[in-house]
Amino acid sequence: MRNRIYYMLAVLFILTSCYSKKNKITKAEFENPNSLSIKLVNGYWFNGNTFENKTAWVSKGILSFNNENAVNDTIIDLKGMYVVPPFAEAHNHNLESDYKLKERIDSYLDNGVFYVKLLSSIKKRIDPLMHNYNKPDRIDVSLAHAPLTATGGHPVALRKRFLEYGRFEGLFNTLEEIESHGYFIIDDIEDLEKKWSQVLSFEPDFIKIMLLFSEEYEKRKNDTTYFGNKGLNPELVPEIVKKAHQNNLRVSAHVETAYDFHIAVKAGVDEIAHLPEIDNGNSISLKDAILAKERGIIVTTTTSLVTKKREDPNYNELLNNISANLKLLKEAEVKIAIGSDMYNDNSVGEFQFLYDLGIFSNLELLKMWCENSSMTIFPNRKIGHLKEGYEANFLVLDSNPLDDIREINNSIVLKVKQGMILE
CATH class of the missing domain: 2.30.40.10 (Urease, subunit C, domain 1)
Incomplete structure (x- = not known):
């Protein structure tokens, strides 16, 4: 008493x-x-x-x-x-290591962000940290673990660079050891069938797939100059989605271009993990946006990533293209979630960037951050x-x-x- x-x-x-x-x-x-x-x-x-x-x-x-x-x-x-x-972070990678971990967790909670979707992580690296998450007084996280990509595709180059920086000390000694932990190489149906049980063995909460410049897949697939700047064979995506759904797993697709967006929507993914950032000015097609709406696909913004290119002579063109895509998605009534993919920030900065674009009303922004973002992170929970x-x-x-x-x-x-x- x-x-x-x-x-x-x-x-x-x-x-x-x-x-x-x-x-x-x-x-x-x-x-x-x-x-x-x-x-x-x-x-x-x-x-x-x-x-x-x-x-x-x-x-x-x-x-x-x-x-x-x-x-x-x-x-x-x-x-x-x-x-x-509460608010949510629908795209980040910054809770996988113990580097400034308390500072990152506190920043999320201090700003009212309760849920975080980690679009890739190395299970061996994050497992010892899981006691920090998914408790009543802590942030809740959803994990994809190793994404599916092609030989030489993203994020292989990124993992190689981190290995050379010594960030995987005590975990991996060679790039070959990282495969299946940091990414799965899926070049054909045989790879998919052979490796699928191992994909599932990591117990992911959802499946992450890599689509990068799919319109140039044949051109890039065997060209080492595109190391790290290519992704899955677009013809494999429908089969991956089918397998994931058979195992009650949603699929989140990394995209770079409007054509990647088209491939992902056509294949029936559940989430587009980025708004396409397109250097050549091509925009998402209205037809694809309408299909995304019909299929209940959620698009995560990550628009503030463009601020890293402020010195680029085409910066204003990139910004205009982002705005055009957001307006198109809004017109088609596609559900939009707020995610930053900013390692040293979180969805607060992304929210502020979206606000400053002046495209969405206060009500729309609130629903995007509270409802849609929570829905795509934990679709089976009564939250948001x-x-x-x-x-x-x-x-x-x-x-x-x-x-x-x-x-x-x-x-x-x-x-x-x-x-x-x-x-």
Whole structure:
């Protein structure tokens, strides 16, 4: 009983001080937070379109809006603040090593990003770090592990470079040892059949495939000058997708060009992992965008990657092409998720870049970051919405993001994950 009283007092202190000490919240200490039942009153909850004044209950980490008879351990007065689902990072690779790991995790959580999709990782490298993830008070991650590519394709050159830098010390001594850990070489149907059981043995949460300049596959496949700048034979993609779906695994496709996008959509992948960054100005076709919408394919943005080319004389052309593709996807009502693929950043920077482009409304940006991004990371979990029976994962904001969303991360005053109040 005493512990519960201390908890109630701590929560009340948090809520009464959050206006003056924004982002300085201290987590109340308790042994088993999910055993507590909390009633939240006077809050405005996001329903997917607007905010509704509702009373909510949290019990055993689950959210309810219809639990009048619940016995509550404490009542939290939200005092007219706004509640949204947490944010997500739909494309990154920066949680695989222990380098600045705590700093990276803290950056995600401090900014309200609860879910991260790692589009490739080396299982031997990340396994010792998994105790940091997928817990009520930690970020949740979804893993592809080794992507499928062709001989000399991406990311073979990248793995080779890291090996030479010494980043795989104690794990691998040669590039040959990295294969099947850092990538799978799939050059034909025979390779796919032979290696598929090994792909599955790593227990990936989804399958990552590499499509790079598919329109030039024949030209590049045996040319060593394209080492690291090529990908799978596009004719293999439908069979890979078929195999993955038979094993209840979604497929995420790395693309570089509009033709890669076409191949991926035609084959029925579940996610496009990049917005095509096209130097020659070709844009996604409206026909492919419409098909992506019909098939429920989610496109992850990674548009802020273009900022690495600010000094490129064609930078403005690249920026215009990105904007044209985003407008086309918006017109076709394709679901768009926010992911950065920025190793030293996360989806916060990507969100801000998208905001500055001025293409999407505040409502569209909020849904992209909260709903669509969560959906493509953990499609089988009840997250991304504030609905009856969903996980009690949410952020409390001191301002309405539909009015002003640019500084949404700075308006977070309370973070709750699976019924647990985070620092």
